[in-house]
Amino acid sequence: MPKAKKHRRKASITSSSLTGVPLPSGSSSNPSSTRTFIRQFHVLIKRKAQLQRLLEEPRIRKFDEQDATRKELASIEREITNLGGLETYQRMSSIGQGNDRGGGSEKVLIGWLNEFSEPQRLCETNGRFKLLEVGALKHDNYAAHASWIDNTPIDLHSRHPSIKEQDFLLLSEDQNRSKWDIISLSLVVNFVPEPKHRGRMLQLAHTMLRSDGYLFLALPLPCILNSRYMTPEHLQDLMQNLGFTQMRSRWKEGGKMAYWLYKKTAIPSHRNLMPYQKKTVLRTGNRNNFCILL
Numbered sequence: 001m002p003k004a005k006k007h008r009r010k011a012s013i014t015s016s017s018l019t020g021v022p023l024p025s026g027s028s029s030n031p032s033s034t035r036t037f038i039r040q041f042h043v044l045i046k047r048k049a050q051l052q053r054l055l056e057e058p059r060i061r062k063f064d065e066q067d068a069t070r071k072e073l074a075s076i077e078r079e080i081t082n083l084g085g086l087e088t089y090q091r092m093s094s095i096g097q098g099n100d101r102g103g104g105s106e107k108v109l110i111g112w113l114n115e116f117s118e119p120q121r122l123c124e125t126n127g128r129f130k131l132l133e134v135g136a137l138k139h140d141n142y143a144a145h146a147s148w149i150d151n152t153p154i155d156l157h158s159r160h161p162s163i164k165e166q167d168f169l170l171l172s173e174d175q176n177r178s179k180w181d182i183i184s185l186s187l188v189v190n191f192v193p194e195p196k197h198r199g200r201m202l203q204l205a206h207t208m209l210r211s212d213g214y215l216f217l218a219l220p221l222p223c224i225l226n227s228r229y230m231t232p233e234h235l236q237d238l239m240q241n242l243g244f245t246q247m248r249s250r251w252k253e254g255g256k257m258a259y260w261l262y263k264k265t266a267i268p269s270h271r272n273l274m275p276y277q278k279k280t281v282l283r284t285g286n287r288n289n290f291c292i293l294l
């Protein structure tokens with residue numbers, strides 16, 4: 001008698017059998033489970049973006065290929081919903097990042113601006129810095145500095161009426177050209193699933209900053225220390241080619257976060273963007289795939 005075929009359910013791409021770690025309960029504030037949740041969420045949104053891109057490409061013409069891609073996309077979207085979606089991700093991020101960093105990254109930015117005596121200089125002119133805080137989990141991160149910082153917090157999903165629900169990538173370039181004194185991209189570039197969209201984010205930040213304006217960038221440390229495609233030197237070259245001069249940077253071996261402060265300068269006249277237009281393996285071994293493309 002022929003054996004009955006076993007129908008196994010396809011494993012979720014973030015299930016414990018694949019990641020080796022148990023799924024956290026959405027409400028847990030245990031540091032390792034919040035980190036696991038955040039990683040899982042990133043895996044899911046990256047796969048979702050890949051599948052959406054595949055469906056737009058004419059190369060999958062066969063109906064069954066398209067059908068399989070659509071089904072996988074639906075299943076990924078279900079997994080994202082089951083995890084609680086962007087809302088839960090934001091909640092877990094605010095808990096997890098508090099644990100990892102001992103507070104928000106605004107402290108680092110404020111510390112650096114103080115080193116450059118920016119508050120004192122603004123005081124003399126009665127001016128205030130116009131800050132665009134992209135990816136704001138809280139509305140009042142800069143409230144203590146309201147005398148010299150006029151903050152506009154935005155996010156894909158607003159958690160407070162004062163946070164504008166807005167995709168930075170969809171802001172009007174014309175309306176924002178040279179408008180901002182500071183743009184903060186803290187843990188936002190790594191959230192964006194498509195490497196080209198990450199590059200676009202940095203290019204847009206350049207367009208939207210006034211000349212000499214500041215870009216504050218924060219990334220998880222493994223993005224530069226343990227990526228196949230990104231090293232601190234590669235990031236430095238990429239930023240220079242975009243017209244950013246590094247003023248400060250901070251991370252420590254074994255730490256979790258890396259921070260940079262750049263100043264907008266002129267775009268180099270003989271810049272070469274070729275090295276940043278496709279993925280190049282810079283390190284081999286067991287690495288992550290973080291990459292920024294232009």
Ligand SMILES: C[S@@+](CC[C@H](N)C(=O)[O-])C[C@H]1O[C@@H](n2cnc3c(N)ncnc32)[C@H](O)[C@@H]1O
Pocket residue numbers: 086090093097104105134135136137154155156157166167168169185186187188191192218
């Ligand atoms: C990990 S949280 C970072 C929050 C905070 N900036 C911090 O440093 O803790 C990333 C946030 O960026 C937001 N985000 C990602 N892409 C964005 C975009 N294109 N425009 C606006 N917000 C974005 C997400 O919705 C999410 O709330």
